[in-house]
Amino acid sequence: MTASMQGKTVLITGANSGIGKETAVALARVGATVVFTSRDPQKGEQAAADIRQRSGADVTLMPLDLASFPSIRALAADFLQRYDSLHVLINNAGLVLNERTETEEGFETTFGVNHLGHFLLTQLLLDRIKASAPARIINVASNAHRFARGGLDFDDLQLTNGYGGWQAYGRSKLANIYFTRELARRLEGSDVTVNALHPGGVNTGFSHDGDVRAPFSWLFTLAKPFLRSPEKGAQTSIFLASAPEVDGVTGKYFADSKEEQPTPIAQDDEAARRLWTASEELIAQADA
Numbered sequence: 344m345t346a347s348m349q350g351k352t353v354l355i356t357g358a359n360s361g362i363g364k365e366t367a368v369a370l371a372r373v374g375a376t377v378v379f380t381s382r383d384p385q386k387g388e389q390a391a392a393d394i395r396q397r398s399g400a401d402v403t404l405m406p407l408d409l410a411s412f413p414s415i416r417a418l419a420a421d422f423l424q425r426y427d428s429l430h431v432l433i434n435n436a437g438l439v440l441n442e443r444t445e446t447e448e449g450f451e452t453t454f455g456v457n458h459l460g461h462f463l464l465t466q467l468l469l470d471r472i473k474a475s476a477p478a479r480i481i482n483v484a485s486n487a488h489r490f491a492r493g494g495l496d497f498d499d500l501q502l503t504n505g506y507g508g509w510q511a512y513g514r515s516k517l518a519n520i521y522f523t524r525e526l527a528r529r530l531e532g533s534d535v536t537v538n539a540l541h542p543g544g545v546n547t548g549f550s551h552d553g554d555v556r557a558p559f560s561w562l563f564t565l566a567k568p569f570l571r572s573p574e575k576g577a578q579t580s581i582f583l584a585s586a587p588e589v590d591g592v593t594g595k596y597f598a599d600s601k602e603e604q605p606t607p608i609a610q611d612d613e614a615a616r617r618l619w620t621a622s623e624e625l626i627a628q629a630d631a
């Protein structure tokens with residue numbers, strides 16, 4: 344049973360479908376004030392209607408394209424103006440791309456959306472999150488961080504040499520874990536926790552709709568009988584957002600609502616610190 348979220352404000356990125364949408368339904372059902380983002384307004388409106396109908400609660404839709412710093416800044420400014428508190432931020436949106444493309448600021452899109460966009464969004468909202476403590480930040484990572492066997496290539500974070508879609512995705516999900524660990528370290532003593540998770544293999548629209556994801560669809564079609572439903576795939580996000588058992592637990596990686604160890608490379612806190620500095624520098628360069 345999901346604990347009551349009465350009086351809690353939750354922001355979920357990319358919740359017009361899949362795991363994010365099911366997380367929104369479940370948290371709205373237990374009384375949270377749910378704000379969710381969609382990059383496509385039409386998909387967002389359809390999802391809002393579905394979430395309202397299934398949860399019996401109102402939810403608010405806000406536009407957000409994580410491949411655009413102006414969009415991230417506009418969302419953060421709008422949110423901060425409309426909401427006095429933010430108790431749970433769920434960085435859920437993500438994508439995998441067959442071909443290398445770039446965000447509005449010229450970052451490789453998988454890195455830009457899955458990591459850097461959420462890094463910037465979290466920074467912009469962090470003071471409000473701290474002021475709302477106890478509060479939680481949840482980063483939807485993936486066991487696909489295992490694909491990044493050699494870790495991150497700090498000399499080529501934008502994957503300009505020999506791009507591969509799953510390699511880019513794996514690195515971006517490793518970046519989610521590094522971000523979680525370093526942010527947890529920086530938030531020590533603040534009563535704001537941050538954890539990462541793997542949702543399992545989930546039968547969502549992931550990798551086979553929109554953008555240039557189609558070439559990956561055969562993998563998901565083959566895997567379909569073994570994938571869990573989006574409702575089940577949302578369970579660890581819902582657990583980390585609401586469960587009293589994880590009060591004060593921070594910097595960890597969860598799967599099936601239990602703590603797990605990510606790969607040894609993902610536990611490299613020096614690399615996590617390095618990614619933090621690099622991310623700050625990339626944002627400063629884009630703003631210059």
Ligand SMILES: NC(=O)c1ccc[n+]([C@@H]2O[C@H](COP(=O)([O-])OP(=O)(O)OC[C@H]3O[C@@H](n4cnc5c(N)ncnc54)[C@H](OP(=O)(O)O)[C@@H]3O)[C@@H](O)[C@H]2O)c1
Pocket residue numbers: 356357358359360361362363381382383386407408409410435436437438456483484485486541542543544545546547548549550552553
């Ligand atoms: N499905 C799995 O088996 C699996 C396994 C491990 C981890 N994950 C992770 O789970 C998270 C949710 O994925 P899902 O499976 O629920 O897939 P999904 O249904 O495709 O949801 C992904 C969400 O991210 C949004 N998004 C993509 N690019 C965006 C951008 N530039 N700006 C803002 N939002 C953007 C999508 O919007 P659109 O609808 O407009 O594309 C969608 O709302 C992702 O972080 C994914 O990496 C999934």
